[in-house]
Amino acid sequence: MTNTDLVSDDTALRWIHEQGDLSWRRAFRGPPCQVKQARRFISETLDGSGSETEASTIVTELATNAIRHTPSGEGGWFGVEVTRNTAIVKLSVTDLGDGKGLNWDNSEFLDEGGRGLFVVRQMARSVGAARLQGLGHVVWATLQTAERRM
Ligand SMILES: Nc1ncnc2c1ncn2[C@@H]1O[C@H](COP(=O)(O)OP(=O)(O)O)[C@@H](O)[C@H]1O
Ligand SMILES: [Mg+2]
Numbered sequence: 001m002t003n004t005d006l007v008s009d010d011t012a013l014r015w016i017h018e019q020g021d022l023s024w025r026r027a028f029r030g031p032p033c034q035v036k037q038a039r040r041f042i043s044e045t046l047d048g049s050g051s052e053t054e055a056s057t058i059v060t061e062l063a064t065n066a067i068r069h070t071p072s073g074e075g076g077w078f079g080v081e082v083t084r085n086t087a088i089v090k091l092s093v094t095d096l097g098d099g100k101g102l103n104w105d106n107s108e109f110l111d112e113g114g115r116g117l118f119v120v121r122q123m124a125r126s127v128g129a130a131r132l133q134g135l136g137h138v139v140w141a142t143l144q145t146a147e148r149r150m
Contacts, residue, residue, distance in 0.1 A: 013086070023083045028063070030073045038063045038080050042091070045082050050146025051089045054123055055082070058141050061116040062093035070097025070136065084145065088125070092140040099129055099137035 016022070024045050028034040039056045046052040059080060067073035072095040079094035104121050107114030121127050124141035131137055 017086050021083050021085045023081060025079060025081045027077050027079045030067055030076045030078065032064075032067055032073075034078075035060055035063045035067065038078075038093075041080060042082060046084070046089065049084070049089070051143050054143055055089055055091055058091050058120050058123060058143075059093065061120050062091070062139050062141070065116060065139070066093050066095035066097075069101070070095040072096045072136075087145055089143045089145055090140060091143070092138050094132065094136060094138045096136040099131060099139075102129055102139070 024041075026038075026041050028038055039060050042056045042059045043052050046055050063078055063080065066078035070076075070078075072078040076096045078096075079092075081090075081092040081094070083090040083092070102117070103114065104117045104127065106118040117127075120141050123143070125144050127139075127141045129137065129139045
C-alpha cells in the first residue's frame with residue numbers, strides 16, 4: 001500500500017472514526033531485532049496520518065526499554081498497542097517487568113544512557129505507566145494527531 005491509496009476525504013475519515021477509538025495490538029518476541037518490527041508495525045498502522053515518525057520514535061524507545069530493562073528481553077515478549085481517534089494517538093508498550101526503577105528524568109550530562117524516556121516525555125502530550133494485574137507493566141505516551149496540530 002502506498003500513501004496515495006489512503007482516502008482522507010472528510011466523509012471517509014468520519015466513517016472510519018464513527019465508532020470511536022480505533023486500536024491495533026501486536027505482540028513481539030524479546031530479541032532486539034524485534035524493535036525494528038515494532039517500528040514497522042507503527043509506521044504501517046499510522047501511514048499517512050502525519051504522526052508516524054514521532055510515533056515510531058517513541059515506540060522504538062519504549063520497546064528497547066522493555067527488552068533492556070525487563071524479562072521481556074530474556075526469552076519473553078512485549079506488546080505494542082496503538083489507539084487513535086481524530087484528536088489523539090496513544091502508544092502503549094507492555095512488558096513483563098514490574099516497572100520499578102522507571103525514570104522519566106534526564107540523566108547527568110556525562111552519562112551515556114538514560115535519555116530515552118526524557119525525550120519521549122518531551123515529544124509526547126502526556127505519558128504514564130501502570131502495573132497490569134497478573135502480567136507486567138505498561139508504559140504509554142500520547143501524541144496530538146497531526147490534523148489537530150495544524
Ligand atoms: N519498561 C521499563 N521497566 C522498568 N524500568 C525501566 C523501563 N524503562 C525504563 N526503565 C528505567 O528507567 C531508566 C531510564 O530509561 P531511559 O531514559 O530509556 O534510559 P536507558 O534505557 O538509556 O537506561 C532506565 O535506565 C531504567 O532503569
Ligand atoms: Mg532506554
